[in-house]
Amino acid sequence: MAVFESETTLAAPPEEVFSFLLQPARLIQISPPEIGLKFVEAPERLQMGDTFRFMVQTMGQVQTITHRITAYEDPCLFVEELIEGPLPLWVHTHSFVPLDGARTMIQDRIEFQPPGGLIGLLLTESRILDHLDDAFHHRYQQLGRLFG
Template identity: 40%
Template sequence: MATYEYETRLNCSVDGLFDFLSRPGNVSKVTSPNLGITFHSAPEVVHEGARLDFQVITFGQIIKSSHQILEFERPRLVVERQIAGPMKSWLHRHEYEAVPEGVLKRDIVEFQLPGGLIGLLLSESKICSHLEDGFYYREQRLQELIASGELR
């Protein structure tokens, strides 16, 4: 199983960031348009046990996926797991920590590549590079929202 980690520090409140990212509609606002994320079924605000059905465009393909929220501890932790989708396994921990300058947001993604032809075309390094680009884009958008006052 491969593990990818991304950390960012943001000058906002931990409650504000947690609440903002707990809304799938806001996740769309901070996801690269190149990814084309579309939620087909998701609660307005995620909670433990919630299911999120969505699609993204990645590596030139439309990929459908379903995730379930396994843990939801406001304002500290959200853990989601792929229950249907392209990867053999996918577990994403969203950790939030209040620090003197605002929030330390840590994303930890553990994944296993799928089998078959798709698994042969992908590599752990390719997935990690794709995640790096996506989290960097999200960080930049969050910084813009903080600067504009939309996120506090």
């Protein structure tokens, strides 16, 4: 199993950042445009047990992926797990750590397993980690613009 970890600090309280990141429409706003994130089926605001489907473009292929919220502690943490998609395992833990009352540290941890077979020759752990580095760099830049 591979692990990706990243963090950033925003000038907003955890409640505000947590609420923002539970809204699929907001996720589109902060995602890199080249991945073409589009929600196929999702509630307006994610909650414990919700399942949501989305489409993304990776390496020239459009993938439809289904995740479920499997842990939820408002405003500290939520976890989304892959139910259906190109990888055998994907668990994304979003943690929100309060700093001095007015700031929040977001910590993202993604545990994943690259696919096997022929697709695994292209979609390697290294390529997935590089893609995640780029995607989260973009996401954190956008969040920084929105939250200061």
